[in-house]
Amino acid sequence: MFEFAWPAALLLLPLPWLLRWLLPAAERPARALQVAFLPRLRRLDSKQQVLVHTPRSAAPLILIWLLLVMACARPQLLGAPLPPLSSGRDMMLAIDLSASMDTRDLQLDGAASDRLSVVKHWLSELIGQRGGDRLGLILFGDKAYVQSPLTYDLDSVSTWLNETFIGLAGRDTAIGDAIGLAIKRLNAQPANSRVLLLVTDGANTAGTMSPIQAARIASDAHIRIFTVGVGAEGGGQSDLLSILEGDSDPANDLDEATLQEIAKLTGGDYFRVSDSAALQQMIERIEQLEPSQRADRASREAKPLYPWPLALALLLSTLWSSRPVRRRMHA
Known part of the structure; x- marks a missing residue:
């Protein structure tokens, strides 16, 4: 597709005619010198006047000006769309x-719900606000697994998140391993800003790496960790299977001290989420601390064409200005 990169330059087209109309005509000094070949000089002067003022002789000048203005407007051919940066x-x-x-x-939505369903709901909202970022998804229980690598396809990340369920990765909590896996995935990417959002409702009860040790490694890798502790202050209804297996009260399992230390070591922040209002405040706070880089509008490969009219204008100017030399050579 053909277009002008600077179309406003075309407004310069009438400039020579405006200057000719607005500026006074140049005054010529009276001729008093009498020479023997004066008639010949008058004939030459007459020819020059004709060349300047007749439309036919002015056509090359008009064409040169049009070519110069066209080159200034930078004509270009647009190719296929380029991938976003x-x-x-x-x-x-x-x-x-x-x-x-x-x-x-x-x-x-006004009804009692399990923690995972609420986390899915607000994380889907957060994912929708991260246009221009690459997101990845790690699920952890007894061990940590990469459910989605870093990708610009935020819809797929949201879909994979909503398909998760309790116990998919085990029934314990390997916080340190989850941080370690995130470090491995983020450290391999040449990004300007690496961020981990860690969401848990308990303490580290599984895995081979301690959360504090993993946080120190993340700090050395320039990865900021935002930790989110989920759960109401006063406890709630746990499932029957957990009670029969002798699990402790879920309301008291959250290791806030460790989550706060992880955030402090990596330059992040800790959030305690116990209701929808706290969730919304957390989302707004994350947007303030780590604003997403919005994707630029789609661009296309542009092939510049301005050298062609510029070169043609230069050629015509050279030919037009060399006319007196050619006449003298033929005289």
Whole structure:
């Protein structure tokens, strides 16, 4: 597709005619010198006047001006759309799928709901606001697994999140391993900003790496970790299976001190989420601390064409200005 990159330059087209109309005519000094070949000089002067003022002789000048203005407007041919530049952040989401996430102590749309369903709901809202960023999804329980690598396809990340369920990765909580896996995924990416959002409702009860040790490694890798503690202050209804297996009260399992220390070591922040209002405040706070890099509008490969009219104008100017030389050579 053909277009002008600077179409406003075309407004310069009438400039010579405006200057000719607005500026006074140049005054010529009276001729008083009498020479023997004066008639010949008058004939030459007469020819020059004709060349300047007749439309036919002025056509090359008009064409040169049109070519110069066209080159200034930068004509170009647009090719196929180019892929967007990766100017956003790389953010991994680490979601706890342990048994305690089935505790029904939070509200969703005015009804009691389990913690995982509420987390899915507000994380889907957060994912929708991260246009231009690459997101990845880590699920952890007894071990940590990568459910989605870093991708610009935020709809797929949201779909994979909504398909998760309690116990998919085991019933315990390997917070340290989840952080370690996120470090491995983020550290391999040449991004300007690496972020981990860690969501859990318990304490580290599984895995081979301690959360504090993993946080120190993340700090050395320039990865900021935002930790989110989920659960109501006063406890709630845990499932019957957890009670029969002798699990402790889910309301008291949250290790806030460790989550706060992880955030402090990596330059992030800790959030305690116990209701929908706190969830909304957390989303707004994350947007303030780590604003997403919005994707630029689609661009196309542009092939510049301005050298052609510029070169043609230069050629015509050279030919037009060399006319007196050619006449003298033929005289």
